[in-house]
Amino acid sequence: MKRNIIRVALIIVLIALGVGLYVLGRNHKIFIDNKDIVLANVQYRSENTFSVFIDGNEAVEVGKGKRKVVYSPGPWHTIIAIEKLPDGTTREIIRKFSLASRDTAIINLPVLASGNDGWLSIEGE
Amino acid sequence: MLEKVKKLIEKAGWPRVIIGLFLLSLFFTAPFVGIRVSTSISDTIVRFAMNAVLVLSLIPMVQSGCGLNFGMQLGVIAGLIGAITSIELGVTGIAGFLTAIGIAIPFAVLLGFFYGLLLNMVKGDEMVVATYVGFSSVAFMSMMWLLLPFKSPNMIWGYGGEGLRTTISVEGYWLGVLNNFLSIRIGHFFFPTGTIIFISLIALVVWAFFKTKLGTAMTAAGSNPVYARAAGVNVNRMRVLSVVISTVIAAIGILVYEQSFGFIQLYMAPLLMAFPAVAALLLGGASVSKASMGNVIVGTFLFQGILTMTPSVMNNLIKSDMSEVIRIIVSNGMIVYALTRRMKVRT
């Protein structure tokens, strides 16, 4: 009897481990849009190029009006967006966000740069 | 009534019954999926004729107690040497075929002799040693085919290349030399009379051999070595003799195969050739220690039947080629099944 309890417990632990690995390791598609968008009756315009870092990945240049895709695994993410202003200076915004396992994220850079909410839109599968 | 059927099935053996019914079902489905039954039957017969001698070559070694000849590649190599040399000499037609056999036999005897001595040293583990000896010999000959000084332009790589080509056509030499001899063609049905006659001759010789004193001595050496030795039989000599005979028949067998198939296949092609032959023999009801002519005929027919019918019928049924996978499962499954049967204790 004791043996069976240990076996069942072991199986439960392994399944939990499997679920944990799945959540930790699942790759997410993250779209980065540098596009005009209307959100809650506010118009945001895309004007400048952004250099974007998602987690530890390399920089992604997103030009005005463009969309790029980045892949990153795991539930917790950080985005560092560096806006290149026309006068040569830069503006940096850092945000954190989390995704459930089967989510795809769409980030809108102009909204992000404005400091308002709503820059992140999540699509579950 | 049920008891009688059950008894019959047990006598024939479950694997044979299952495969036999499977094959019958394929023949029945064939017309409904647009396959001409006459073509199917003649294809099966042609493939039977191609392979029967190779399967036949396994009998002497099984009978003498050397087990299933997983080292059949040695005989095949002798046959290949014969075929290549015959083409190099430029002999065509039936004369070319007979030249190939004539050259192959001394090589087969030589290879078989040493192979037999080796197997005598490893009594009890013949099969696993044979497997890897067979594999190594194919790899070794692959090196040789590149180096041996053959010159015939039909066989060498073009544009100043060195060494023999991987596949050499026998068209213009002895393609179909046996198949087409006295062959019968009725519409879409083709019967390779010549080959069947040839196979029957060899089968007759082997069958007759085992009825002679020497043949019975060989069988005794396999079924009960201690008793045989007491009765004055030199068990070791019988075993080597059986290996030589098996290797020679295998050499002839690959030549029969090639005249039907149309190509000589060198390099790594013979690597796995022993397995379908062994599977066919076991499918026909043989075991690791006992094999008869009936096993060869039934087994080769069933095996080649499956190989012929599965691609055509199943491909039309499920629109994809399952035949290779089915072949792997059926042939290797048969061998595993045979290896796990209880073996009677041999000292």
Add this chain to the structure above:
Amino acid sequence: MKEQSLTRAKNPLVRFAISNAVPILFVVLLIFAIPLSGFSSDYLINEIITRLGRNSFLVISLLIPVMAGMGLNFGIVLGAMAGQMGLIFMLDWEVVGIPGVLLAMLIGTPIAILLGLLAGTILNRAKGREMVTSIILGFFINGVYQLTILYGMGSLIPITSNKLLLPRGYGVRNALDLLTIRKVMDNMWVMKIGNISIPLGLFAIIAALCVFVVWFTRTKLGQDMRAVGQDMQVAATAGINVDRTRTLSIIISTVLACFGQIIFLQNIGTINTYNSHDQVGTFAIAALLIGGASVAKATIPNVFIGIILFHLTFIVAPRAGKELLGQAQIGEFFRVFVSYGIIAISLALYAWRRRVEKETERRRAKAAIKAAMEDKVGG
């Protein structure tokens, strides 16, 4: 007849030479072949370090069945197939990096256990013929694997990713890229010495496996396996469940092979779904034998020495063949010949020794009975 075995020679140097004949032969071969091939020592050292990392797990998985008297487990290919199926699910679920590798191992393990159980049961029914049976069983399960992968996946088994499936909707493609986990284990912790990079993380894992194997031989189960390997009759009378112990040795070997194949493939970076596992058994066994192991005895040093010698020969042969005989192809066939040949020779030597031992034992038994009877009559 000469009963004095050569391994009982008096001179320790001769004894060393005889019992390590095969590795020594290969060292001599390589002394000639390496300069002939023209490869730089940096290149060769890097290659060997990579291959040690890549293959050690697989070769180590062969050790336990040898200890249990099952001979060379040609059936590790079953574990390799289990590992590949784990990787397929991992790819379908898009789990990446180290979590992905671990998940693939987690999924492959139950499959490997089932296959190991099947193999163990079948091998127990073929006592005395374990090695041939494991070779053919490997082919058979390969057929079942292909059936599953080619027809089951996407139809009965829920695989959905278009990157994995064939255009017709079911069946897995024949080359899957593992870019998402490529070299993740190799790169875990790398140390560079000059031009040579050493994957310490991976080596740490391999070292852990070696410790596990040594620890295992000291457990009760390990000792049981040793006993069964020595003599099945004696072990049975001592109360050991011989069949169960033998099956367990195969299961452990299969699971280790599953992990080993995943490690192998993450280094290569691609799965050839239908072929990657083909030569797993042959190459691992050839490497182990070249390292000096035999059918009855295999140790951890055999594993590493064997991998180094085998893979050096593998790398060097084509170029050396080109220099020596003008065709690189000869070198390629030569290394295949070496792999098969070394297995053939080892099997033949082992079988011959076993037969000689049996006959000496029988003769001794006869002589003992004769002496006993003469005593009885005389006394």
